[in-house]
Amino acid sequence: MIRICSTDDVVPGEGLRITSTVPPIAVFRTEDDEFFALDDTCTHQDASLADGWLEGCRVECPLHASTFDLRTGAVDEPPARLPVRAHEVEVRDGEVFVTLSTAVPHLPPGVTLGAS
Amino acid sequence: MTAAPDAGVSARVSESLLRTLGGADYVDPAVFAAECERIFEAGWFCAVHASDLPEPGSFRTVQVGRESILLTRSRRGELRGFFNVCRHRGAQICTEPSGQARRSFQCPYHAWTYDFDGRLVAAPNLTSMPDVGREEYGLRRVHVREWLGYVWVCLAEEPASFETTVEQEILDRLGAMSNLEAYDVASLQVGRRITYDVAANWKLIVENFMECYHCATIHPELTEVLPEFADGLAAQFFVNHGASFGEGIEGFTVDGRVGLERLPGLTSDRDRKYYAITIKPQVFVNLVPDHVIFHRMFPMGPDRTVVECDWLYLPEVVASGADLSASVELFDRVNRQDFEACERCQPAMSSRAYADGGVLVPSEHHIALFHDWVASHVR
Ligand code: FES
Ligand code: FES
Ligand SMILES: [Fe+2]
Numbered sequence: 239m240i241r242i243c244s245t246d247d248v249v250p251g252e253g254l255r256i257t258s259t260v261p262p263i264a265v266f267r268t269e270d271d272e273f274f275a276l277d278d279t280c281t282h283q284d285a286s287l288a289d290g291w292l293e294g295c296r297v298e299c300p301l302h303a304s305t306f307d308l309r310t311g312a313v314d315e316p317p318a319r320l321p322v323r324a325h326e327v328e329v330r331d332g333e334v335f336v337t338l339s340t341a342v343p344h345l346p347p348g349v350t351l352g353a354s
Numbered sequence: 355m356t357a358a359p360d361a362g363v364s365a366r367v368s369e370s371l372l373r374t375l376g377g378a379d380y381v382d383p384a385v386f387a388a389e390c391e392r393i394f395e396a397g398w399f400c401a402v403h404a405s406d407l408p409e410p411g412s413f414r415t416v417q418v419g420r421e422s423i424l425l426t427r428s429r430r431g432e433l434r435g436f437f438n439v440c441r442h443r444g445a446q447i448c449t450e451p452s453g454q455a456r457r458s459f460q461c462p463y464h465a466w467t468y469d470f471d472g473r474l475v476a477a478p479n480l481t482s483m484p485d486v487g488r489e490e491y492g493l494r495r496v497h498v499r500e501w502l503g504y505v506w507v508c509l510a511e512e513p514a515s516f517e518t519t520v521e522q523e524i525l526d527r528l529g530a531m532s533n534l535e536a537y538d539v540a541s542l543q544v545g546r547r548i549t550y551d552v553a554a555n556w557k558l559i560v561e562n563f564m565e566c567y568h569c570a571t572i573h574p575e576l577t578e579v580l581p582e583f584a585d586g587l588a589a590q591f592f593v594n595h596g597a598s599f600g601e602g603i604e605g606f607t608v609d610g611r612v613g614l615e616r617l618p619g620l621t622s623d624r625d626r627k628y629y630a631i632t633i634k635p636q637v638f639v640n641l642v643p644d645h646v647i648f649h650r651m652f653p654m655g656p657d658r659t660v661v662e663c664d665w666l667y668l669p670e671v672v673a674s675g676a677d678l679s680a681s682v683e684l685f686d687r688v689n690r691q692d693f694e695a696c697e698r699c700q701p702a703m704s705s706r707a708y709a710d711g712g713v714l715v716p717s718e719h720h721i722a723l724f725h726d727w728v729a730s731h732v733r
Pocket of ligand 2: 440441442443444445461462463464465466
């Protein structure tokens with residue numbers, strides 16, 4: 239488990255892109271103050287899901303509006319076809335900790351591991 | 355009464371006559387380009403009614419001079435105006451005249467995506483280009499303010515003074531701001547809107563609106579309601595002059611029948627009166643006891659002008675579903691009569707016979723002030 243950020247770093251209803259991980263992840267804080275973490279890069283094209291639109295338990299990609307489940311990373315409808323990975327989150331004393339998924343990430347064409 | 359100048363562009367031709375602008379000023383693309391640059395894209399321009407943008411992401415696109423301007427509201431409901439130009443490679447962001455954006459404005463070319471504050475929020479591969487500033491590459495903003503219930507924009511880097519331009523026009527015509535405040539225009543609602551696509555230069559429309567020498571000839575219904583217009587002197591010839599309704603006229607309606615609920619702020623001296631104001635360069639306002647008629651002109655080219663005209667009533671009148679047709683029809687007819695006259699002039703503007711222009715009779719001499727105003731900006 240790694241410390242990712244403070245809870246205060248994430249605005250309620252928004253996401254924060256974290257580049258200290260490989261690949262970058264997005265930490266989301268819902269309006270109900272729940273925290274989730276997904277791979278940040280959409281599986282369709284290189285777009286940051288942290289810049290997407292958070293609604294309920296889903297985030298909508300800012301580019302072409304596929305949405306991903308914050309709990310599982312599952313995608314609802316094209317153009318994105320593959321899920322993003324969901325990471326386990328724990329909040330302790332105002333700090334956000336994440337256990338990164340060990341699954342193979344689905345990165346969009348042209349994006350490779352290690353690209354920041 | 356307004357004194358007309360002897361000098362300037364409007365030289366005196368004889369005892370009664372002043373010269374108009376020459377025909378080329380109404381057709382020459384270079385003249386129109388200069389007017390766009392120095393007048394429409396430099397000063398305050400009345401764009402849309404605030405109710406045209408009911409919520410975040412509601413948008414209108416309007417032509418201001420040579421620019422397409424995108425108007426919307428931020429997520430917090432504040433008015434925002436942008437050049438409708440993608441910062442990537444220039445595609446027009448919104449091609450619709452109006453609509454409701456869902457989440458953001460997305461360029462249809464490569465999907466650069468802007469929030470309702472104009473900030474660049476997403477683009478393909480944006481995260482791998484950390485040097486692309488999201489504010490720096492946001493949509494370019496224009497100045498925006500709300501007045502009389504309308505959204506006014508200014509495209510200049512440093513906005514022109516609203517007080518010494520727009521508000522001064524009210525003072526010049528009505529003598530005091532309180533004479534306009536009595537109508538509480540901002541509280542009124544759009545009961546009806548009619549858009550006219552006029553094949554005439556914008557200056558012909560301003561000139562027409564300023565004078566009433568034509569009234570008895572082309573406006574039979576209006577002259578019936580306001581008989582003094584038969585003398586050819588427009589309300590705009592004077593300061594704070596209201597033209598009186600004729601005997602037996604009960605309201606500002608197409609047949610003189612009674613109008614709608616009177617605006618509550620009016621004193622009895624304004625009860626049976628019609629006032630008209632030109633707010634240069636593109637707004638005309640008519641004030642009558644039960645409504646306000648608000649015209650915005652959008653010059654589209656030397657020989658084409660779109661006019662959006664709103665009939666504004668008390669909110670309770672609009673909500674009641676009252677029949678507005680008799681009051682709308684009066685000025686709708688006036689507008690059609692006026693625009694037909696302007697369209698009749700436009701083809702002659704390029705005639706050899708009109709190269710030196712025409713003449714202004716004494717009841718039109720105040721139009722020379724408008725010509726001088728245009729010339730002072732463009733020359
Ligand atoms: S980049 Fe996410 S749906 Fe296209
Ligand atoms: S021109 Fe707008 S995204 Fe390329
Ligand atoms: Fe007229």
